[in-house]
Amino acid sequence: MSGDVFQFRLTHTDGGARCGVMTTAHGRVATPAFMPVGTQGAVKGVAHKDLESIGAEILLSNTYHLYLRPGDDLIARRGGLHRFIGWNKPILTDSGGYQVFSLSERRTITEEGARFRSHLDGSSHLLTPEKAADIQAQLGSDVAMVLDECLAYPATPEAAAASSSRTTRWAQRARTRMSQLRDGPVDDVIVTNAGQAQFGIVQGSVFPALREQSAHDTVAIGFEGYAIGGLSVGEPIDVMYELVAHTTPHLPIDRPRYLMGTGTPEDLVEAVARGIDLFDCVLPTRNARNGQLFTSEGRINIKNVRYAEDDRPVDPSCNCYTCRTHSRAYLRHLYATGEINAATLNTLHNLSFYLDTLSRIRDAIAFGRFESFRLAFHQRLSRQSGGFEPPE
């Protein structure tokens, strides 16, 4: 077994922005790419076929949730996550660390790992770098993430330095475990995807020097790709952009770069400008369920009474099923009456908007017009006071 299945090839660059093709055990992904979040092995409210129809090439799924329910053992017995959920394209799994830090109860971090109690039933669990690798080996995702320590914002430089260096030590342990898993049987772990890649994660809070050190140390270990973690956690938006710009030059040109948990459509454009290739975020899906819809001219809140008799589509320049078929008036009615279809149709639109934005980004880069695209993108948004509709 080896990680050779996984490949990344740059096809175009335009300033700091890059286009590429990421090849995985379950097919290719054109980058820059957005990964819809399928927490429990399903993108809430959207069938796989609809995800494919709007151009989703890779899903993100959450190790923490799947480990607790239905359990990675059960999924491994089914042949892995792809077969269990019926999705044959690439999947990236996180390490579970983020949810341990944000969802679980009474967590304690030691050098060994993170001990926590399940938010579901209070049961006690220990997540170590090795365990996170084992679970993901059983899930058989195409890209596994190393366990990292997710530091809250703000943090002191001392706390950030300690946390960041622990993340580096954990990354080394995760990589060692990955090698063992690739080389042969490890305990009773069922490796369901021999072509699984593993990405390291750069931490360091908002301190450029720590970010640089973390990038250097993580690259020294050597992974198939690199993520920037610990951003979009409350720091000012400009700080995030600065840190991304400061970090990407310290990552290998020929490996994919993944900005975790970000962000708004504007964030995606700005991060691409700074050399990012992969994104995931719950914003399009979660906001859809709350009635907030992304459009090329800003966000609209479909529950707003102003849309009660608005026969226009959500976004006249969008070609998704929701926009082709339904009016704002109907979507508002569905939301107001609490229909499931409000969630499904809104989510389909928001994900379409995100995926379409990435598609247009890729085209712009390929044609060497990314800067003009970026300018036009922001100008169009700013027509509607900062991209947000005025309050009622």
Added chain:
Amino acid sequence: MSGDVFQFRLTHTDGGARCGVMTTAHGRVATPAFMPVGTQGAVKGVAHKDLESIGAEILLSNTYHLYLRPGDDLIARRGGLHRFIGWNKPILTDSGGYQVFSLSERRTITEEGARFRSHLDGSSHLLTPEKAADIQAQLGSDVAMVLDECLAYPATPEAAAASSSRTTRWAQRARTRMSQLRDGPVDDVIVTNAGQAQFGIVQGSVFPALREQSAHDTVAIGFEGYAIGGLSVGEPIDVMYELVAHTTPHLPIDRPRYLMGTGTPEDLVEAVARGIDLFDCVLPTRNARNGQLFTSEGRINIKNVRYAEDDRPVDPSCNCYTCRTHSRAYLRHLYATGEINAATLNTLHNLSFYLDTLSRIRDAIAFGRFESFRLAFHQRLSRQSGGFEPPE
């Protein structure tokens, strides 16, 4: 304006069973047909495109709900229900009466109509036969139903007789109103579908003589089609079958016959055998949301732990998207974790099963093999103890 757009043509008969084509202002419906219920103008959890893909040719929508939210005036200003909800095929609307009887608070029935308070905000409303016709004219459904009195079961013969004759008087008023609406402007009612048909409803509780009288009186008024109401309200199943068999011979051969609010797949087969052409029921959609799935060998409850590691599709002989793509194990996981997708995928399957059953019924009738189909259908179901899985 006229009702001439609406046509019904029988194409095959086989014993008491009939195949036909119902032509409406929004296209044709092959009968016998099942109408998925889209209470608020949406079939809960299923996009219109998916309804079309599984063969739905006509939807039922609820006047009571649409009248209260978003209001028939708003829908009329949008050009009617088809345009408002983005569904271009036939729609049948009920009169609102059933919900007034089952959902609303403090309802009082007089000869004039039904006064009730909204279950949403307690506001007071009066639904008369004329008002029910006006609302449906504004909705612009292809088939409108007359307002009838929905009697609870059991009822005394005297109460049933009084109620049934009131329904007849209401039917006459509804028909008179329909003529006025067809002839020209009525008050400020916006007629959004000039080709709307109107069906009368036979009542009479469980008393054959009353059913016969009601059928006679309703047919004497003259409608484009006839429904049998007030069944599937708690009476024994054999009594329902008997009453259907007793009533259909008193309805015109050349008009569609609609058995309201029924039923199980077995009920559909048995009612078709007794000459019914149209059905609606919340069973496939509501039960799907509760995890109960219909299969050719009986019902299964997907939350059952026995399905946790069951890699088979819900129904191996079903060709729906859910069965082609997902295992029972995955569907159980989605249900157990409370994912929206449990509702959407389960509903898609149950409706597919219903629509496919109707399709096979039509084929059997067309080939003169309905009796052998009926026998095989029941035999297959009875393989699994009465069509239900044994309890845990």
